[in-house]
Amino acid sequence: MDDALKQLIRISNAVGKDPAFVQGGGGNTSVKTADGRSMYIKASGTALKDMSEQQGWRRLNVEQTLGIIRDKAVVALPDQTRELEVTNRLLLVCDDNIKAVARPSVEAHLHAFLKRCVIHLHPNAIGAFVNAANGKARLEKLFADEKHPPLWVPYTDPGFMLARKISSLVEAYEKEHGTKPSILFLEKHGLFVTEDKPNAALDLVQRVIERCNSNLKPFAAVKRKPADIDAVNQTKLCIRKGFFQATGQYANVTWHASDSIAAFMRLKNAPQLLGAGVLTPDELVYANGPALWIEKPDANRLAAKLAAQIEKGSKYSVSFLVKDLGLFIAGPEKIVATVRDVVESSIFIRYNADRLGGIAALSRKQQQFINEWEAEAFRKTLAAGSSEGMLKQRIAVVTGAGSGLGRNIAIGLARAGANVALADIDTNAAAETRAAITAEMPGASAVVLSCNVTDEANVNAAFQNLMNSFGGLDILVNAAGVAPPYALVDLPVDKWRLALEVNLTGYFLMAKAAARIMIAQGLGGSIVNLSSKSGLEASKNNTPYNATKAGEIHMARGWAMELGEHNIRVNSVAPGNVFEGSKIWNPEYIKVCAKKYGIKPEEVIPYYVSKTALQKEIKGQDIADSIVFLCSDQARCITGQTLVTDAGQVMVR
């Protein structure tokens, strides 16, 4: 391994592992080769701590990288096309053999004309100064004893223009001081430290951050009250509704509490500190700006605030600091950890920058540049072809999700873009379903809910877990069912009772708890009872199944009448025989059927297929598709109905 790469991995891992350095996320590092011709640099999208010989870096040709910055033709391009052009060109000047899609850091060009080892970070300690109105003067004073003073870089639009600005400032600095700067403070952005030797760079970055930190004030210690879980639940539902009303998007809502959040929220001027504007490009890109202060949760008022942001052409808030409760984040699971980190950093920086002379925020024009850059990049990904699911970001609970149809339905809902909660008494089986979902769709959100549908306390606990994970509910599919196959004269009463418990009481308890949440949330919803064609046409030797499957259809009709005023639709799906993955269709059950029709067990599946108009074996995905349809907006006028998905066997009126 090249020495320069070894050194890069060492400094990256060292700073990446230290929480004092990497708060606020972001940051990148580079080391140039001994001959100065190439530069190893962190790849974009990887964490500093995860960089290794195998991954997390690219190597660039230094001269060609500098060529991009000097290219007049690039300067002449309109802002947005230019940034994409530069990102592509950076890829072209890579001189390694890496075939992967990893791009060099978007700040790569900027590293090219600094000293050999470069560490760039956005630590809170620096943020407090570079976001303070007179941060420049304070930093000059703080570092007055340096042999060569730090270089202050006034805010410049990120990307290419920032690289050009720094290149001219560094050139001027070199003329004046006879050396390149070692410390660069970037207004409303962060810190660059650059030295020829890796250890010197590491020592310096530590010294700079420590000195800044020792001039800041930590939050006062606070005693936190235990959370009022009902209030947290209600707030989640309310945020979810307001968010949907303003943006047309379903979102997960999560709740976060910490000492610093509690301390910040007790400041008298917390709302003013949040209202001071967007601090940095990162805060805008990763968290849509600062958290919105909410005095008292109210869906309509929240929707009006978000709508006003959209109207003004700003990004809408995705994080909310709700008085006395804490931080709430609305959005897909994958953004939550990042947004929380950005908010934690932001409140610390706001608190301290305010004490250091007032918060310096991004101007509207500076924000606009970043928004348009992002929009342009987004259009590109759309052009590259991304399809949005019919149930994007909706929250669904599926019972019996550990096996057979429940599993297929859960997978089908996830394929349609929903977050799925996999409720089953058999949590190992549900965990297998979860593994299948994340293996197929790495970005999907799926959680296992341990749940015996026949036990009310257990059902309620499962829904509380759902609220903790996703913060709302749009879809319930009741699929956990049993089918004890006995002739009437042989049917043991406990088997009869078990079927009533699971197939009727279970469906009822789940629907009751789900409807309560959906009503409180106020966004409508969809409940589907998975019945069976046996619920319409009796089948032989199936007394409890016939009774309960018919009962499920009829319960759904009644619920449809009750819940219609809340725009909660309730329907049933009646599948034909689905053998794939089903535990109901176990060898014993198949034997009973074979006997019933006087055929051999292996003839059972072909026998059932022969009875369908389409001459087709029904698969799990066929049932899942029917359910996705019923839960989607396309079925917005369908409620109280039974959709028979049986390849044409039972034709209901």
Ligand SMILES: NC(=O)c1ccc[n+]([C@@H]2O[C@H](COP(=O)([O-])OP(=O)(O)OC[C@H]3O[C@@H](n4cnc5c(N)ncnc54)[C@H](O)[C@@H]3O)[C@@H](O)[C@H]2O)c1
């Ligand atoms: N497979 C078919 O041919 C077919 C046809 C029509 C309807 N259905 C219906 O589909 C549903 C699922 O059938 P399957 O064949 O996939 O069954 P299956 O036995 O393969 O799966 C049922 C799942 O429900 C879970 N379960 C059982 N009791 C539970 C309880 N008390 N609480 C929580 N979970 C519990 C089980 O652990 C299992 O994971 C049933 O409602 C059934 O009536 C199936």
Ligand SMILES: [Zn+2]
């Ligand atoms: Zn940066």
